[in-house]
Amino acid sequence: MSNLSLTFDNGPSRSVTPKVLDTLGKRGIPATFFAVGQNLMDSACQAIAKRALAEGHRLGNHTFTHSLPLGLSSDPNIVDTEVAAMDRLIRDLGETARLFRPFGGGGHLDQRLLRADVVTYLTDNAYSCILWNAVPGDWADPEGWPERAAEQCLGQDWAVLVLHDIPTGAMDRLDVFLDDMLARGVCFRADFPDHCVPIRDGRITAPLDRFVAP
Ligand SMILES: [Zn+2]
Structure with missing residues (x-):
């Protein structure tokens, strides 16, 4: 049987995230929402994030502005402005888990993802770094x-799937996808497999060279 951890990046969005929560809730499926800080400046989006937490989902740190991949940035303050600032927002909303997801601009898993000072922040603050192994390109x-997504997920024992709760129209098909996975006996999980978590609770568990800017 395949295991599947669902993640939704780049939200929350007023128009899409509530529908995603309805779709998940009807089926009792857990997910992690890797939110962008700027979106949480909106009080309606803050309420949506709180709703996600109240319904048993996780809220993760996907940076404050989601602009340049961290590994490509030369801004010396990026830990404060992109990672720590978003961390404070998440704590204020009541999330206690510390889950960070970097971005490579299109799902790339390479040295665009991280920078040495970001890694230090994550380890100092007992963060877990959650990567992925299924990117079906819902935005495109x-x-x-x-x-x-079905092909990518069913082809491995434990998939970490990246979707986006943003207004592209893609999430209109989330119910169809989830029902297909349930019919095939997929086990939805709230946790993440070791091979997608190179930093767990602040401990580096896998070589990071391929994910950190030189
Ligand atoms: Zn993203």
Whole structure:
């Protein structure tokens, strides 16, 4: 049986995230929302994030502005402005878990993801760094992503799937995808497999060279 950890990046969004929560809630499926800080400046989006927490989901740190991948930035203050500032927002909303997801601009898993000072912040603050192994490109193909997602997820023992709760129209097909996975006996999980977590609770558990800017 395949295991599947669902993650939603780049939200929350007023128009999409509540529908995603409805879809998950009807099926009792847990997820992690890797939110962007700027979106949480909006009080309606803060309420949506609190709703996600109240319904048993996790809220993770996906940076404050989600602009340049951290590994490509030369800004000396990026830990404060992008990672720590977002951490404070998440704590204020009541989340106690410390889950960080970097971005490589299109799902790339390479040295764009991290910088040495970001790694130090994550280890000093007992963060886990949650990567992925299934990126069906829902943002680029709002109609066709479920078939690709199914193929990517069913082809491995434990998939960490990246979707986006943003207004592309892709999440209109979330219910179809989830029902297909449930019908195939997929086990939805709130936790993450070791091979997608190179830093767990502040401890580096896998070589990071391939994810950290030189
Ligand atoms: Zn992202």
